[in-house]
Amino acid sequence: MSLRSVLQRRAAAEEADPSSEPARPWSWAVRLVRRPIWIWGAVLLAVSGLCQAAALATGPLSVVQPVMTTELLFTLAIGGIVFRRRPDGRTWWALLAMATGLAAFLALLEPSGEPTTVPGVRWLWAAVAVATVVVALVAVSPRLSSAPRAAVLGTATALGFACTAALIKDATGRLDEGVAALFAAWQLYTAFAVGLGSFLLLQVTLRAGTLVASQPALILGDALLSVVLGSVLFGEHVELGLRILPEAAALAVLVAGTAQLARSPLLGGEEDKEAAW
Structure with missing residues (x-):
């Protein structure tokens, strides 16, 4: 996932000059999909989706999606090569903060659960709630x-990706009934539609402002909603109670590390000639 993120962020950044845009709306999107670097990013997104589906088929949603926040760590490593930059001291501290915060958060939360499928009525209420928030x-x-x-x-966008992951997990949970049951499940095709819509919204998000503003929301929103959906839809167990304060502290460290990492020139969001290799 990291490589496709770097490629698509670079393509979006190179198309981000509004002064060069024709008057026609969404003309930037037409130019974007014609760029080979963006197309390779889209292809890698499809591959990463298959890997994500395999992980969701065997592990709890509230574990798989939070762990995927480590995408930013690998994105920085690959971004250092693609954008010819090296991390500074603040970036290293941010890396440590993010890794420590995520590890502590998951250790305290102790998410667990058995593979299961979701009754349709639960999906109805969840879909109405999430769709209302996204539209707003x-x-x-x-x-x-x-x-x-x-x-x-x-x-x-994060809410859309979290729902996509939940739909994929529900669909792959039917593999015990055979491959035919998987392809007969409405969840599989809904996941494709929601995922495609979220992917398009991601392109708009990347053009709306800097990664410093969007990246924490993208990563943490996906992780946190996935924990909620894992508990509400799949009955996954998480530890709260007296642990809620240290969990909040760990989450705060994770948020701070993510926000600082989003400022790194290794993501291609800022120009920093002194850091170039």
Whole structure:
């Protein structure tokens, strides 16, 4: 996933100059899909989706999706090569903070659960709730300035990706009934539709503002909603109670590390000639 993120972020960044855009709406999207670097990123997204499906078929949603926040760590490593930059001291500290915060959060939360499928009525309530929030976020975003707009759209995108993961997990949970049951499940095709919509919204998010604004919302929104969906839809168990305060502290460290990493020139979001190799 890291390589496709770097490729698509680089393509989006190279198409981000509004002064060069024709008057036609969404003309930037047409130019973007014609770029080989963006196409390779899309192909790698499909491959990573298959790997994610395999992980979701064998592990709890509340474990798989939070662990995927480590994508940013690997993205930085690959970004250092693609964008010819090296991490500075603050980036190393941010890496440590993010890794420590994630490890502590998962250790304290102790998510667990057995493979299961979701009754349709649970999906109905969850879909209404999430769709309402996503529509509200997208509707309010045009009224905001660049950074808040990127954060709001990033949150909406994260909700879409979390729901996509939950749908994939529900669909792959039917593999015990045979491959035919998997391809007969509405969840599989809904996951494709929701995932495609989230992918398109991601392109808008990347153009709305800097990665500093959007990246924490993208990564943490996906992880946190996945924990909620894992508990509500799949009955996965998480430890709260007296642990909630240290869990909040670990999450705060994770948020701080993620926000700082999003500032790194290794993600191609900022120009920093002194850091170039």
